[in-house]
Amino acid sequence: xxxxxxxxxxxxxxxxxxxxxxxxxxxxxxxxxxxxxxxxxxxxxxxxxxxxxxxxxxxxxxxxxxxxxxxxxxxxxxxxxxxxxxxxxxxxxxxxxxxxxxxxxxxxxxxxxxxxxxxxxxxxxxxxxxxxxxxxxxxxxxxxxxxxxxxxxxxxxxxxxxxxxxxxxxxxxxxxxxxxxxxxxxxxxxxxxxxxxxxxxxxxxxxxxxxxxxxxxxxxxxxxxxxxxxxxxxxxxxxxxxxxxxxxxxxxxxxxxxxxxxxxxxxxxxxxxxxxxxxxxxxxxxxxxxxxxxxxxxxxxxxxxxxxxxxxxxxxxxxxxxxxxxxxxxxxxxxxxxxxxxxxxxxxxxxxxxxxxxxxxxxxxxxxxxxxxxxxxxxxxxxxxxxxxxxxxxxxxxxxxxxxxxxxxxxxxxxxxxxxxxxxxxxxxxxxxxxxxxxxxxxxxxxxxxxxxxxxxxxxxxxxxxxxxxxxxxxxxxxxxxxxxxxxxxxxxxxxxxxxxxxxxxxxxxxxxxxxxxxxxxxxxxxxxxxxxxxxxxxxxxxxxxxxxxxxxxxxxxxxxxxxxxxxxxxxxxxxxxxxxxxxxxxxxxxxxxxxxxxxxxxxxxxxxxxxxxxxxxxxxxxxxxxxxxxxxxxxxxxxxxxxxxxxxxxxxxxxxxxxxxxxxxxxxxxxxxxxxxxxxxxxxxxxxxxxxxxxxxxxxxxxxxxxxxxxxxxxxxxxxx
Numbered sequence: 001x002x003x004x005x006x007x008x009x010x011x012x013x014x015x016x017x018x019x020x021x022x023x024x025x026x027x028x029x030x031x032x033x034x035x036x037x038x039x040x041x042x043x044x045x046x047x048x049x050x051x052x053x054x055x056x057x058x059x060x061x062x063x064x065x066x067x068x069x070x071x072x073x074x075x076x077x078x079x080x081x082x083x084x085x086x087x088x089x090x091x092x093x094x095x096x097x098x099x100x101x102x103x104x105x106x107x108x109x110x111x112x113x114x115x116x117x118x119x120x121x122x123x124x125x126x127x128x129x130x131x132x133x134x135x136x137x138x139x140x141x142x143x144x145x146x147x148x149x150x151x152x153x154x155x156x157x158x159x160x161x162x163x164x165x166x167x168x169x170x171x172x173x174x175x176x177x178x179x180x181x182x183x184x185x186x187x188x189x190x191x192x193x194x195x196x197x198x199x200x201x202x203x204x205x206x207x208x209x210x211x212x213x214x215x216x217x218x219x220x221x222x223x224x225x226x227x228x229x230x231x232x233x234x235x236x237x238x239x240x241x242x243x244x245x246x247x248x249x250x251x252x253x254x255x256x257x258x259x260x261x262x263x264x265x266x267x268x269x270x271x272x273x274x275x276x277x278x279x280x281x282x283x284x285x286x287x288x289x290x291x292x293x294x295x296x297x298x299x300x301x302x303x304x305x306x307x308x309x310x311x312x313x314x315x316x317x318x319x320x321x322x323x324x325x326x327x328x329x330x331x332x333x334x335x336x337x338x339x340x341x342x343x344x345x346x347x348x349x350x351x352x353x354x355x356x357x358x359x360x361x362x363x364x365x366x367x368x369x370x371x372x373x374x375x376x377x378x379x380x381x382x383x384x385x386x387x388x389x390x391x392x393x394x395x396x397x398x399x400x401x402x403x404x405x406x407x408x409x410x411x412x413x414x415x416x417x418x419x420x421x422x423x424x425x426x427x428x429x430x431x432x433x434x435x436x437x438x439x440x441x442x443x444x445x446x447x448x449x450x451x452x453x454x455x456x457x458x459x460x461x462x463x464x465x466x467x468x469x470x471x472x473x474x475x476x477x478x479x480x481x482x483x484x485x486x487x488x489x490x491x492x493x494x495x496x497x498x499x500x501x502x503x504x505x506x507x508x509x510x511x512x513x514x515x516x517x518x519x520x521x522x523x524x525x526x527x528x529x530x531x532x533x534x535x536x537x538x539x540x541x542x543x544x545x546x547x548x549x550x551x552x553x554x555x556x557x558x559x560x561x562x563x564x565x566x567x568x569x570x571x572x573x574x575x576x577x578x579x580x581x582x583x584x585x586x587x588x589x590x591x592x593x594x595x596x597x598x599x600x601x602x603x604x605x606x607x608x609x610x611x612x613x614x615x616x617x618x619x620x621x622x623x624x625x626x627x628x629x630x631x632x633x634x635x636x637x638x639x640x641x642x643x644x645x646x647x648x649x650x651x652x653x654x655x656x657x658x659x660x661x662x663x664x665x666x667x668x669x670x671x672x673x674x675x676x677x678x679x680x681x682x683x684x685x686x687x688x689x690x691x692x693x694x695x696x697x698x699x700x701x702x703x704x705x706x707x708x709x710x711x712x713x714x715x716x717x718x719x720x721x722x
Contacts, residue, residue: 009072009613010036010059010581014082014167016067017054017637028054030637031068031163033696036581041607041614043628043645045621045660051637052617053476056583059615060473072581077467081456082171084190084272085447087164092269094157095262101150102255108147109251113244120237144219151212154254155690158205162693165198172446179453186440190271197264204261207254209691214247267437275444282441289426289434290406291416293331300325303419321415328368330402337399339363340370343377344392351383369398469499472574476586478566482558488569489554492540495577502578503536512538543572547602564595571602575610583615588623600627622664625649630702633657635682639696643703653705653715656680686711 017029029051036042044052057063059070061078069079172191176182218240225236270281304322312319326334343360347353361377364370373391376383407413417424426434450456459467475481482491496502509527512535517524541551547568558566567587574582584603588596604627606612618624624631625645632642633656641654652658659680666675686694692708699705699715707715 006037006040008035009038010615011071011074012036012055012059012068013071014068015055015058015065015070015079017051017058017063018066027066028637029058031167032634032637032639033068034632034639034642036613036615037629038613039607039611040629041603041616041627043624043631044615044617044634045619045624045631046634047619047660049636050634052619052634053585054637055634056473056585056615056617059581060471060583061467072467072470075463076456076459077471081450082167083447084168084171084268085274085445087168088265088269088272091161091164092265094161095258095265098154098157099258099262101153102251102258105147105150106251106255109248112144112147113248116237116240116244120241144215144222148212148215148219151208151215152690154208155205155212158201158208159690159693161201162198162205165194165201166695169194169198175446175450179449181449181453182446183443186443186446189436189440190268190446193264193267193271197261197268200257200261200264204254204257207250207257210250211247211254212690214243214250218243218247270437271440272445272447274448278441282438285434285438285441286406289413289431289438290408291413293329293402293405293407294333296407296412296416297325297329297331297334299416299419300329318415321411325412325415327366330367330398332402334365335367335398335402336363336365336370337402340373340395341399343373344388344395347383347388348385348392351385351388353377353381353383369394469495469577470580472577472579472582474567474570474574474582474584474587477590478563478570479558479590481570482566484558487555487557488544488549489537489540491558491569492543492554492572492576493536495573496536496539499577502576503539504532508535508539539576543575546575546606547572548598562595563591564599567591567595567599568602571599571606575606579612581613581615583617585617586619587616589618589620596623603627620664621649621660633660635680638706640706641704642696643700647700647703651700651703653699653703654707655685656682 012035013033015029015032016027019026019028032051032055044055046052054063058065058078065079067079069081070077169191172187172194174187176184176187221236221239221243266281266284270278270285273281300322304319304326307316307319307322314320314323339360343357343364346357358377361374364374376387376391407416416422424431486494502508509530513525513527513530515538540554544551544554549565549568549572553561553565558569561569567590570587588599591599600623603614603616607614616624616628621631621633628645630642631645631648632639633648633654634640635656641648641652641657643651648657649661652661655678659678662676662678686708688710689708692710694706694708694711696704696706697712699712699719705712705715
């Protein structure tokens, strides 16, 4: 997300987390992506239920993911990489859904227009005697509700498709840099097709936007007419029919464009499908641009016979071409595959040409290859093995072409089309695109290559264990996160028992030896004299002192401590694992104000001293300001703003961020009374999101905001004015 050249520790990509409630699916986190840099404290702030803790739990590995992936140091630690096959299948389902529903909508539109025409013919000339009650029963707004619902559903489908296309474009772009096995040509082809399809979908969206706005306008015209005291039937029908015309015209264009989008999407489906599932796609595209070999041979025979019957000169180019194909075209009817293969396989074992082989050779047909083979067998009694291998290799090539069953070369296809009077409707550019597509369909898909890449390989048991140690969590409630039946020493050292190498390893023992001998120069010990229990106790003692507690506290139990002390124990427990990343889930929300600063200072100390990285989850922006390097503001599972801490406070760009900042308590009563509380109303702030999609844009260096183009323009305008 940032343009700064910092070392990235954690990458979160397209994270989706769903929960089920009362049979419904609720997205707690929506396609969230961000990076966490090594050695920083990354603040994640939002109100209760915003999804911030859910993201923290996902990073730690205790929250299953619906979609997306989490990477640490370029190794996948949770989720799966983007699957083009899965995303394209989802897009195709949405396109099919729109197609079916719009087909039904066409009938509904016709019914509604005919109904309106009938009413107009009955009442337009009788404005003074207009029977409002009878008309209103026929002009009920509820009759438009189905059409409005379908059109709104189309917009949502299209918006989702555009986001999916953007996600795939980002994933595919420069993929060969990370995975050299991915062909640059394949990458560029898929990227180009994705962009072309996205452009087609955006054009589809324009028609969908106009259709929806038209039906909303029609509903408003009807409502105003019904509620007005002075009613003008003529004006009502004039305005209504005007909007219906716009709706029906755009509806027709929508259906036409939808078919074009479907064709383009089919190509993406084909490229994304696993290699063993591509047969139907290969057959489909082969039929579009190539010719069936058996059919081609039949046409050649018929054309040759026609030319002969018409007395066409044998020197005529068309006659020569037809004669050549009849004699030397490779097809199952014109080439004896079975006997040719039998002869060559026999000769591979023994190069002696027997009478049985010569007898078999009589069954061969008249293609150039078979004639040459017959001549070779007639003139020789034995063959060189290298010559047989050369002949067999050439035969396998011919066999492969025949078994594919299609004619690919352009001159042959042109001959066939001319003979059958077929007019080609595709442009040269489209034909080239189809040819390229069929070539790629013989290669493994990007998904199959990605799965084999070291970047996306499934974690081994050892790797999962290492990740559990590298990512630790500090919980919100220190009381419930500590076992009351265990002494503090047991709690802190519990993780060490699960990862014994942390105190039994050579590195840990050497460190203990150096420290012990430095502190006790008169009674030094050797490496062999070190006891594992002493190393473990030394580690625990250092941790308890580091968090500001005393050694005598180790024998006590959690209930004997205050909230702040218990949280210090929780911090010590997470540090014992020597992690790379710690997720602190609202670690000070349950603490007194006087204790909060002490705990916050510990995070800063350990960040510098141990080169640790923190994700600091909180609902209070004022707290995060003093500890975080960067802050991401999250609302209903969507990160709406991300910026350096001070930049976010001095220059908040998203209305939700401004609302959170206005809610920070002011200690001075006079100032507090004069502080205006900002209420965030997303329905009013972003009412045009259904028509103009928001995206994560970098408005200032390192300062990102979730907004659409209109909002970006307004933000930039305000920034220019200062």
